[in-house]
Amino acid sequence: MASDVCLELVVVRHGLTQWNLDKRYQGQRDIELLMPDALADMDRLRLELEGERFDAVVSSDLTRCRQTLAHIAEGRGWPEPRLDERLRENDFGEFEGRNWEELEDDPVYRAWIDSAGELAPPGGESAQDLRDRLALALGAIFDAAVEAGHRRVLVVTHGGVIRELRREFEGVPFWEGVVGQAAGRRWTLIRQAEGITCTSSSAVPRQASVSG
Template identity: 70%
Template sequence: MADGMCLELVVVRHGLTQWNLDKRYQGQRDIELLLPDALPDMDRLRNELAGESFDAVVTSDLGRCRQTLAHIAEGRDWPEARQDQRLRENDFGDFEGRSWEELKDSEIYRDWIDSAGELAPPGGESAEQLRQRLQAALADIFATAKAEDHRKVLVVTHGGVIRELRRVYDGVPFWEGVVGQAAGRRWIFNEQNVDGPIINGQTSHGKRGEWQCSSSSEVPVPASRTA
């Protein structure tokens, strides 16, 4: 087995919205950022990424992600972003616009929580449906990286997307993989030139056994670790 290229994937969540503040499920509703309240978190992320360059930038097409990207990319010589609907938040169906307080007495809602999203909310999508579209989106990112020799890619997306990626690559239970506003993870992937599948370790959602996650870290780095 010989190692191939290395890809750094920086995946971050959008900034604060009013619905985040109200603890309402946003899902695929096109909710804008809450300004100026969203700025401190986004400024911290912008500062964290100062001096970094990216070979490609991909974002959810929803406005809160595009707004976040516009803020952190201002004045930076980054590539023009590609929008991808497959990077949208989970479709929460009838739960969208409602809070835990409003839903907590619903048996359907409690069953959904207990299933870690494996059950689909009424009118929404299941965790498996979320996984399928994320697998397709990531497969395209990895294929493009290989074809165009990308070494670092920025992705701006949603909390549920990052929770699912943390479940796959970090082994963190879905509900425990929460990241804050304008925060996320930095994953390092190594291409593995193998004839058969990789048995140990997590692989990307491209060709089975082609990419292996070798490192995961927080973005931005917690202040306690930079002091």
């Protein structure tokens, strides 16, 4: 398999949901966007990407990501998206649907927090589980780039995914890697035989604030 390829990867988080407002762990629950509240952030992202062209578009298959992509892509003539369940949020297991106030006295939850996600929640995924499937998802994106000559790819995914990728590509600590709704990162990535390296990174939108 040919491996040497350079990609500009724009990776953005879905828009606002009710569970974001409630600060509940959504994980892989299929939650819809909170409308019309989600529109302001998504409109800002849509404006940021105005005039951009992508060789491929890939999205988590969960509804909140598909809705976000439909909004920012409308009328843009971008390629038909490929849905990849490996780009889903971390599976938080028994923590899903609950928030800090409901979990703070649970010693298992405290251990998970103290591990910066390295431990698996009961019935959920560890950080290594997430890294393993993200490696497969990225591998598929790069393989398609080699085959079809892609150079710029848009990915719509989840906050935990972006946080983990920032930890890998930017060396950002786990708790500092969060991005806001309908915001993300623009990376220049090079895949060589020894692995993927990041040569540049910037915020999307450029003045994106962290919220929710």
